[in-house]
Amino acid sequence: MKKILYIFTATALLAISTSAFASAILVDSVGGVSVKFPDEKIMAGEIGMEMPQGSFVSTDNSGRASILLETGTVAEIGPDSNYSVGRESKEVKSSEFGGGIMLAMREISASDEGPTVHGMVRGVRTFKRARPRPRANIIGAIYPKATNVLLTDKISFEWDSEPKVDWPSPAIAIDDASAKNIAIIPIKQNQSSAIVSNSSARFERGKKYSWYLATRSPELSGKTARFEFGVLPYRAEKELNSEIEKIKGLKMSPDGEAFMRAQVYYRYALYRMAVDTLQPIYKKTGQENIGKLIDLSQKKMGIRRSKD
Numbered sequence: 001m002k003k004i005l006y007i008f009t010a011t012a013l014l015a016i017s018t019s020a021f022a023s024a025i026l027v028d029s030v031g032g033v034s035v036k037f038p039d040e041k042i043m044a045g046e047i048g049m050e051m052p053q054g055s056f057v058s059t060d061n062s063g064r065a066s067i068l069l070e071t072g073t074v075a076e077i078g079p080d081s082n083y084s085v086g087r088e089s090k091e092v093k094s095s096e097f098g099g100g101i102m103l104a105m106r107e108i109s110a111s112d113e114g115p116t117v118h119g120m121v122r123g124v125r126t127f128k129r130a131r132p133r134p135r136a137n138i139i140g141a142i143y144p145k146a147t148n149v150l151l152t153d154k155i156s157f158e159w160d161s162e163p164k165v166d167w168p169s170p171a172i173a174i175d176d177a178s179a180k181n182i183a184i185i186p187i188k189q190n191q192s193s194a195i196v197s198n199s200s201a202r203f204e205r206g207k208k209y210s211w212y213l214a215t216r217s218p219e220l221s222g223k224t225a226r227f228e229f230g231v232l233p234y235r236a237e238k239e240l241n242s243e244i245e246k247i248k249g250l251k252m253s254p255d256g257e258a259f260m261r262a263q264v265y266y267r268y269a270l271y272r273m274a275v276d277t278l279q280p281i282y283k284k285t286g287q288e289n290i291g292k293l294i295d296l297s298q299k300k301m302g303i304r305r306s307k308d
Contacts, residue, residue, distance in 0.1 A: 023052045024085045025068045028256025032060030048289040053086035072098040104266040137163050144229035146301045148269040151205050151231050154195050161192040169217035174201050177208040206233035240268050255281050271297040
């Protein structure tokens with residue numbers, strides 16, 4: 001029985017491994033790049049385009065393309081070249097990033113909202129999605145909320161501009177994971193953002209925090225819900241920086257490099273950074289999958305789509 005179970009498990013793992021080459025993402029497209037899909041449809045290459053197995057990427061004498069496979073391998077092809085998705089090629093330069101870089105695309109697929117990339121991977125710890133605000137007169141957080149942040153000298157705290165902060169002695173109250181207050185930052189009425197220096201709150205890498213708007217008069221009293229966020233651990237930050245440096249080593253356009261960076265930010269639950277990186281590309285191209293990546297990152301933070 002154990003032998004049969006072992007054979008079944010090995011077969012299943014082999015099937016999963018084989019499906020790793022089922023599709024890919026075009027992460028950079030410069031000059032003349034075309035993609036021929038299995039249904040014979042031919043389209044100009046666009047950053048963010050999903051390509052199922054059997055798709056054929058071609059470049060002319062001015063073209064250059066980079067293709068991200070589900071395994072985390074980036075294949076780079078130069079001018080006057082061809083590449084078949086799902087077929088190994090020794091003539092193509094490749095760089096390894098690991099399957100985790102495909103986390104965002106796999107989660108889009110799992111939500112039935114995006115490309116048909118198979119499988120899921122485990123990423124860095126994320127947060128529960130914020131619940132919808134129950135009443136229109138409740139102030140909600142914009143940032144940081146349900147996201148990781150990098151430890152920097154200053155962090156921007158943002159919240160809804162409507163309804164107004166109209167109570168006396170308003171402040172931002174910041175607590176640690178045990179709900180112990182570590183900072184009270186005075187703000188002004190009608191304010192909707194504030195820069196908090198690390199010297200005021202003394203954030204630490206790898207720690208989880210929450211914040212809320214409050215009044216300081218006659219004593220500290222909360223006026224909003226608590227909003228959780230975390231500071232990326234040192235080891236994860238080191239890994240992130242290493243991946244960013246590896247991306248810089250690829251021969252990619254600025255937009256292609258930014259698209260790859262956004263995948264890394266998402267993997268480490270740096271959702272706001274992913275959104276900020278993707279929005280300029282989306283404004284230029286309107287590429288559907290880039291828009292879905294922005295939506296997915298915003299949903300993770302509990303932010304509603306602007307069109308809703």
